[in-house]
Amino acid sequence: QTVVTQEPSFSVSPGGTVTLTCGLTSGSVSSSYYPSWYQQTPGQAPRTLIYNTNTRSSGVPDRFSGSILGNKAALTITGAQADDESDYYCALYMGSGINVFGVGTKVTVL
Amino acid sequence: QVQLVESGGGVVQAGRSLRLSCAASGFTFSTHGMHWVRQAPGKGLEWLAVIWYDGSYKYYADSVKGRFTISRDSSKNTLYLQMNSLRAEDTAVYYCAREPDFWSGQRGYLDYWGQGTLVTVSS
Numbered sequence: 001q002t003v004v005t006q007e008p009s010f011s012v013s014p015g016g017t018v019t020l021t022c023g024l025t026s027g028s029v030s031s032s033y034y035p036s037w038y039q040q041t042p043g044q045a046p047r048t049l050i051y052n053t054n055t056r057s058s059g060v061p062d063r064f065s066g067s068i069l070g071n072k073a074a075l076t077i078t079g080a081q082a083d084d085e086s087d088y089y090c091a092l093y094m095g096s097g098i099n100v101f102g103v104g105t106k107v108t109v110l
Numbered sequence: 111q112v113q114l115v116e117s118g119g120g121v122v123q124a125g126r127s128l129r130l131s132c133a134a135s136g137f138t139f140s141t142h143g144m145h146w147v148r149q150a151p152g153k154g155l156e157w158l159a160v161i162w163y164d165g166s167y168k169y170y171a172d173s174v175k176g177r178f179t180i181s182r183d184s185s186k187n188t189l190y191l192q193m194n195s196l197r198a199e200d201t202a203v204y205y206c207a208r209e210p211d212f213w214s215g216q217r218g219y220l221d222y223w224g225q226g227t228l229v230t231v232s233s
Contacts, residue, residue, distance in 0.1 A: 001172070034218030038155070045205060045226055046147075046155065051219035089155050093218030097143050097160035097209065098169050104154040 002026075004092055004102035011108045012080045020105045021072040022090030028071035033092040035073035036099075037066060040087045049088075050075060077107070085109045112136040112222045114206050119227030122196055132189040132206030132224055139187040140164070143209040145220055146180060146191045148202040156202075159191065163212040174200075196231045203228050 003025040012018040022037075023029055037050040048057045050066035053073065063079045073092075077084055090102040118130040132144070146158040159170045159180040168180050179192040189206050203226040210216035 036219035038220075040155075045223040046207075046220075047223070048219065048221055051221070052216070057221065087154075091155075091157070091219065096167065096169055097145070097162060099145070099157045099160075099218070099220070101147075101155040101157055 002092075002094065002100050004090065004100050006088075006090060006102035006105045008103075009106040009108065011110060012077070012084075014080060014082060014109055016080050017076065017078045018080060018107065019069070020075045020077075020088055020090075020107070021069065022074070022092070022102050023072040024092070029068065029073045029092065031068060033073070033094075035066065035068075036091045036093075037064075037073075037075045038089045038091065040089065040104075041085075046089065080107075080109050082109050112208070114208065114222060114224035116204060116206055116224045116227035119204065119229045121230045121232060124197055124231050124233045126196055127192070127194045128196060128229060130191040130193065130204055130206075130227060130229070132191075134187045134189065134206075134208070137208070138211070139182075140184040141211045141213060143212060144180075144182060144189045145207045145209065146178075146189075147205045147207055147220070147223075148200075149205070149226075150199070150202040153202075158204075160209075161189070193229070196229075198231050198233045201229060201231045 005023040038046040040046045054066040161180045205226045207220040208222045
């Protein structure tokens with residue numbers, strides 16, 4: 001069974017930088033998994049931030065960037081703002097339309 | 111603009127069935143694969159099922175395989191999720207989501223989401 005790992009939580013200061021990662025309990029994440037990232041605030045539907053490892057969705061600020069770091073996918077927030085305080089989920093594509101989500105990372109800006 | 115509106119949620123007893131609908135508008139429904147994703151209270155997102163743009167293939171998460179059925183009616187621009195043998199652990203907000211146009215060559219992500227519909231299974 002595929003398990004996608006994420007850090008449970010991060011805290012970042014306003015204006016600071018934070019990097020979230022997305023890994024696999026067995027194996028490495030590469031661009032072949034088309035990593036994507038979603039932002040969700042309480043009570044709201046998820047919002048697509050990044051797809052295909054590093055492509056920002058329309059309207060997403062350029063302070064959000066995606067990459068592969070070592071054997072994981074990564075989401076970096078540079079110059080964090082108060083309204084970046086959210087839950088962030090990565091997803092990996094397994095082919096045929098099948099996606100697997102990570103457990104999510106709660107980001108606090110303070 | 112793209113809109114996905116889920117409906118059909120509510121309170122249901124364990125062991126019973128429920129059918130969710132997702133009305134799509136603002137895009138060509140018949141060229142996009144569609145997904146169901148759920149989120150239990152206080153938990154993360156769980157991918158459940160996908161149906162290809164033409165309905166030719168359907169895939170499910172192990173947690174719902176054999177109990178849930180995804181389908182679509184392109185004449186009504188509507189996606190469905192038939193949920194049978196419901197369990198308490200199926201209590202969640204259910205989202206429908208779209209993937210990019212099949213013919214765009216883009217793969218592997220969900221680009222638009224509905225607002226979700228809450229399903230509560232009482233035991």
